Amino acid sequence: MGMGFLDNIEHTWDLPVSEDSIFVRKNYYDTVNLLQSIRPMISPEVYNALIHGFANIFSEDNPRFNPDRFLEDLK
Numbered sequence: 001m002g003m004g005f006l007d008n009i010e011h012t013w014d015l016p017v018s019e020d021s022i023f024v025r026k027n028y029y030d031t032v033n034l035l036q037s038i039r040p041m042i043s044p045e046v047y048n049a050l051i052h053g054f055a056n057i058f059s060e061d062n063p064r065f066n067p068d069r070f071l072e073d074l075k
Helices: 025-041 044-061 067-074
Strands: none
Touching: 025 044, 025 067, 044 067
16 A cells, blocks of 8 residues: 555655654554544545644644645545
């Protein structure tokens, strides 16, 4: 399963990791897997609200997180 937004994480993010970041790479993988697994069970509106909500949470937590790639991989 491709995780485009994580495949080249070292090359796409040049900012230092914030000491205050709560989430780590494993959290992003786990979230993507969970969202993909529940997608068939929920409406498109709920799914879109969830993926955008997680993108906002991760963006606020880590300035190196790329929400556009995250959302693209989950569409």
